[in-house]
Amino acid sequence: MDKTRSYWNGKKAVHRRTMMKGAGYCDSDIRKKPHIGVANTFMEGSPGTAHLRTITEKVKQGIWEAGGIPVEFGVPxxxxxxxxxxxxxxxxxxARDIVAASIEFVSKVHxxxxxxxxxxxxxxxxxxxxxxxxxDIPTLCVTGGSMTAGRYKGEKMVQAQLDVAALSGESEAVLTEMEECVCPSFGACPSMGTANTMQMTGEILNLVLPGTGTIxxxxxxxxxxxxxxxxxxxxxxxxxxxxxxLITKETLFNAIAFAMATAASTNIVLHLIAIANxxxxxxxxxxFDSYADRLPCIVGVIPSGPYTVVDFHYAGGPxxxxxxxxxxxxxDVPTMDGRTWKDLLANIEAKSSxxxxxxxNPLFNEPGLKILKGNLSPTGSIVRPTGVPAEMKQFTGKARVFSSDLDSYDAIxxxxxxxxxxxxxxxEGCVGAPGMTELMVTTDALIAKDLHKSVGLISDxxxxxxNYGAIVGHVTPEAARGGLIALIEEGDMISVDTVKGTINLDVAEDVIEERRKNWVCPPPxxxxxxxxxxxRHCRPADEGGAMQPWDIDFK
Incomplete structure (x- = not known):
């Protein structure tokens, strides 16, 4: 805090203090108390963010009470x-990088x-x-929590079910009824989507207070x-x-273990690698593959089971x-309050449910995530085995090739x-999309048409x-960077084994080389x-997909 004290004290800081006083802060607060930035991602257009003003006000009350001064600012x-x-x-x-840059920019200036x-x-x-x-200043995240499941005609319903219903031929009237029910409260959608995956994982990364991520x-x-x-x-x-x-290499390994045990969103792979970088x-x-070999999924949250994140929280949570x-x-790694995880877990009474x-006694005899490699993805791709139907754990089929989610959906x-x-x-990868598209309508259409048990999907x-089904994403190298996925032609045979962790194009090497000679990357x-x-600046998916050079010596 010594650096900050000089930033706000002395004659050279008169203009800064004036600005803070003009905003309502008192002189003694500005000069003497810790300045705590409060980055609020409030946005009125979503139940996941529309309640964050109330939470933020409580955070600020706590900062004042403990002797700091909160400075709230908005984040897109x-x-x-x-x-x-x-x-x-x-x-x-x-947008992930824009959020990070927004927080960096404001925090550095202030x-x-x-x-x-x-x-x-x-x-x-x-x-x-x-x-x-x-x-890398003292920091923590307060999560907005999960919403409760909706109820439609007495049955539990979540957003993903509505998406499938919309593609299954339901009438406009029925869909309107479902819309009224499916998001009954504020909070993130209550399945094991990326939102809840990251809220949970924040506890493991020592970025969220223990026991609070999934309230x-x-x-x-x-x-x-x-x-x-x-x-x-x-x-x-x-x-x-x-x-x-607080985030050591071993802490990150613990987060990977947690991802395997919970069948986390496949996007966690991108995020953990980027945070580590x-x-x-x-x-x-x-x-990730190392932990996949020894940790089965023990959590039954949608889509790996019938339970919501609210159920998960009251069953004990992360x-x-x-x-x-x-x-x-x-x-032996530290937690946010100075204890080790051994100390913290010593006070946890875990009850099986x-x-x-x-x-x-796992829910599945397989991990929550699995890395696949082969000639189609020598640097790695990812699948969530708990969402793959039994009859599609290993599959071989004829390629049907598309260059967008919507084109594939139209064909279905x-x-x-x-x-x-x-x-x-x-x-549709980091460079090709650009931005790395999140495929939604194709996967939902496969389920709506009952094709998810007989049709596979691979993508960069x-x-x-x-999402669930025999769906493999993050294929790297991606097509726009000359990966083999760019050379697949209609009718080629593709083999995927989600148990052994392989993904291959079954085409002779000389044929592949001839295609490579003739390949021309499409315009952006x-x-x-x-x-x-x-x-122009992003890393590939297997390196986190972030807009950073990271030309550093890694630990």
Missing amino acids: ATCGNVANGAEELKYEQA NFDGLVTVASCDNIIAGCYLGMARL PAIDNVKLRKSREAGKAIVEMTIADRKPSD ELGIKITLDD LTVMKMIESELYT DVIRTLD ERDEIKAGDVIVIRY ARFSGF KVSSGLLDIYA
């Missing part, structure tokens, strides 16, 4: 469901001693974590814990506990999962996709955590603005 936020099925969905991955981010959804909360790691948005414990978080950040700031102290720590897809897999963790099981709607086909959607794009789909900048 979107809802992925708004752009679902539209070209604009490709902005989501690039020389905050500490930082709180308030966030809930998808790439927005991931972007907050990325920015927090980049700044439902409707539970007023959320408000009390938000105030406690405000107090905690002042304590962390005085103690100077930073992400570089910000801290100068090298983790790779091979690290800390119960960590207790269940304690034997596979590095427990249908929602969270033990390692010797025209009944041109048949059992035994393997849909290939390419030029990514998927929502809502976007040649201006944010997505153009992203395409």
Whole structure:
């Protein structure tokens, strides 16, 4: 805090103090108290963010009470469901970097001693974590929590079911009835999507206070814990506990273990690698594969089971999962309050349930995530095995090739996709999209047409955590960078084994080489603005897909 004190004291700081006084802060506060930035991702257009003003006010109360001064500022936020099925969905991955840069920019200019981010959804909360790691000042995130499941005609219903119903021929009247029911509260959609995956994982990364990441948005414990978080950040700031102290390589390994046990969103792979890179720590897809070989999925949250994240929270939440897999963790690493994970878990009484099981009685005898490699993806691709139907764990089929989610969807709607086909959607990766499109309508259409048990899908794009089926994403190298996926032709045979972890194009090498000689990369789909900048500067998906050079010596 010494640097900040000089930033706000003395004759050279008169203009800064004037600005703060003009905004309503008192002289003694400005000169003497820790300045805590409060990055609020509030946005009125989504249930995941529309309640964050209330949470933020509680955080600020806690900061004042503990002797700090909160300085709230806004961070851009979107809802992925708004752009679902539209070209604009490709902005989501690039938005993660915009969020991180926004937090970095404001925090650097104002020389905050500490930082709180308030966030809930998808790439927005991931972007907050990325920015927090980049700044490396004392920081924590307060999550917005999960919404409750809707009820339609007495049955539980979540957003993903509505998406499928919309493609299944339901009438406009029925869909309107469902719309009225499916989002009954504030909070992130209550399945194991990217939003809830990142809210949970924040606890493991020491970026979210233990036991608070999954508190439902409707539970007023959320408000009390938000105030406690405000107090905690002042304590962390005085103690100077930073992400570089709290997120070690072993901490990241613990997060990977947690992802396997919970069947996290496949997007967590992008986010953990990017966060590690910000801290100068090298983790790779091979690290994920190492944990996939020894950790089965023990959590039954939608789509890997019938339970919501609200059910998961009241069954014990992330800390119960960590207790269940304690034997596979590095427990000597620190937590946010100075204890080790061994100390923290010693006080956790984990009870097995249908929602969270033990390692010797897992929900699945397979991991929550699996890395696939082969000639189609020598650097790695990813699948969530718990969402793959039994009859599609290993599949071989004829390639049906498309260059966008919408083109593939149209072919399904025209009944041109048949059992035994393997849909290939390419030029939708980080560079090709650009922005790495999140495929939604094709996967939902496969389920709506009952083709998800007989049709595979591979892509250099990514998927929502809502999605399930024999769907393989993040194929690298991507098509726009000359990956083999660019050379697939209609009718080629493709083989995928989600158990052994292989993905191959069954075409002779001499044929492939001839195609490579004739391949010409299509012109960019976007040649201006944010997505153009992203395409020119992003890392490949297997390196986190972030807009950073990271020319550093990794730990």
